[in-house]
Amino acid sequence: MKPVEEFPRIIERGCGLDVHQGTVVASIKGKDIIERTETFETFTEDLERLVCFLQNEGITHIAMESTGVYWKPVYYVLEEYFQILLCNARHIKNVPGHKTDKKDSEWIAKLLLSGLLKGSFIPREQIRQLRDLHRHRRKLISQRTAEKNRLQNILEDANIKLSxxxxxxxxxxxxxxIYALVAGERTPKKLAGLAKGSLVKRKAELEKALYGRITEHHTFMLQLILSSIEYINGQIALIENQIDKYLIPMRGDVELLQTIPGVSAQIATGILAEIGNEMEHFPSHKALAxxxxVCPGNNESAGKKYSSKITHGNKYLKTTLVEAAWAASHSKDCLMAARHKAIAARRGSKKANIAIGHKILTAAYFILRDKTPYMQSSQNKNIAEQRRLKKIERLKKQLRNLKSVSLN
Structure with missing residues (x-):
């Protein structure tokens, strides 16, 4: 009697890779080939041997886990020769109690041949490099903010109440x-004389705030932190110049994205760095969200709905969208601002930011797909007007009720 396969075969010949820092375990399966498992080191020369091994066996498709950063060099060597599915490790877990490198790679190969794996979005090389630059810039800004906080702590320690x-x-x-303090100036009146703009009228307050106890240790720490901030500023300037070079062919996309309320040039760059400008990688705006x-998850069992909190997703893109949503919530004559206010009143500002971020990402999808600017439709304007009129009626009703209560 012929054995029944667990899953129908979709791909003829495939390979499952279990990637580690020092080794790659490759299991090949498919039509008219001997199923076997080989282990390769992750040096470039060994990865090229892996390419030859797979080509000799007629492998066309490869599946692998996104293991830390270790998958990247393997992917970059293999992507030119094979169709690769990079999969979320949570989606391809094997049966508990059966975990070895060989069994993991065999399980990945079996899922691949059965067509049960869904690959992650891997942008083209130019977008990957732009993404690295933009993410590194964000980290440098966080480091600079931390240094600024340390500097303010030093001033407080010296009882300088500048803030x-x-x-x-x-x-x-x-x-x-601050630079005058580092240079050795201690006289509050001279320090207050450096005030500019509206602070000129508050020199008396400044003198009082600048009378403190600055020691040699405080001066050293201030100088050290200032030099660190200057260095980080220089690094950020270099990265921004490099980012501008990558954005030259996408300048039109940046301008189109800026037509969305709350989206600045920096936020548009962040969106492009994460999703690119080619929307054919995503079947729909829902798949992108x-x-x-930034969209609610599904968790239902026995007809009962449990938590529908958002999924992990792309944390860098999510942060960028929240920034854009917060900016949009402060825009004037904007439906997104009205929508943010309505959601925040019922569910809080954090959930409102995610909801508006979802709308911004949806708008970005259609703008990049169709290459057209954002336009607030007349239907949206009518909805906003209807909400305004309903609010007026509700407030009038509340006023009438208050009048009736006061008369009674």
Whole structure:
């Protein structure tokens, strides 16, 4: 009696890779080939031997887990020769108690041949490099913010209450005073004389705030932190120049994305760095929102709905969309701002930011797909007007009720 296959075969010949830092375990399966497993090291020369091995066996498709950063060099060597599915590790877990490198690679190969795997989105090389630059820029900005916080802690330790008077310690006035302190100036009146703009009228307050106890240790720490901030600023400037070079062929896309409320040039760059400008990789705007992790999840059992919180998704894109949503919520004559206010009143500002971020990403999808600017439809304007009229009626009703209560 002929044995029954567990799953119908969709791909003729495939390979499952279990990737580690030092080794790659490859299992091949398919039509008219001997199923076997080989182990290769991850040096470039060994990966090229892996390419020859797979080509000699007639392999056309490869599936692999996205294991940390270790999958990247393997993917870059193999992508020229094979069709590769990079899969989320959570989607291809094997049966518990049966975990070895060989069994993992065989399981991945079996799922691949059966057509049960869905590959992750891997942008083209130019977008990958832009993504690296943009993410590194965000990390440098976080490092600079941490250094600025440390500097303010040093000032507080010296009882210099500059932040109590100056709204931006690192504005023109604050920066001039800090550099004067590092240079050895201690007289509050001379330090207050560095005030610029509206702070000129608050020199008396500045003098009082700048009377502290600065030691040699404080001066050393301030100088050290300032040099660190200057270095980070230089690194950010270099990265931004490099980003501008990558954006030259996508300048039109950046301008189109800026037509969306809340989307600045920097946010548009962040969106393009994460999703690229070719929307054919995503079947629909819903698939893109699911990939980004800004749409509700599904969790239902026995007819009962449980938590529908958002999924993990792309944390860098999600952060960028939240920034855009917060900016859009402060825009004037904007339906997104009205929508944000309505959701925030019922469910809080955090959920409102995610909801508006979802709308911004949907708009970005259609703008990049159709290469047309964002336009607030007349239907949306009518909805906004209807909401305004309903609010007026609701407030009038509340006023009438209050009048009736006061008369009684």
């Amino acid at each position: 109590s008077v100056v709204s931006d310690v690192f504005g023109k006035t604050g920066t001039a005073i 699911s990939w980004a992790g």
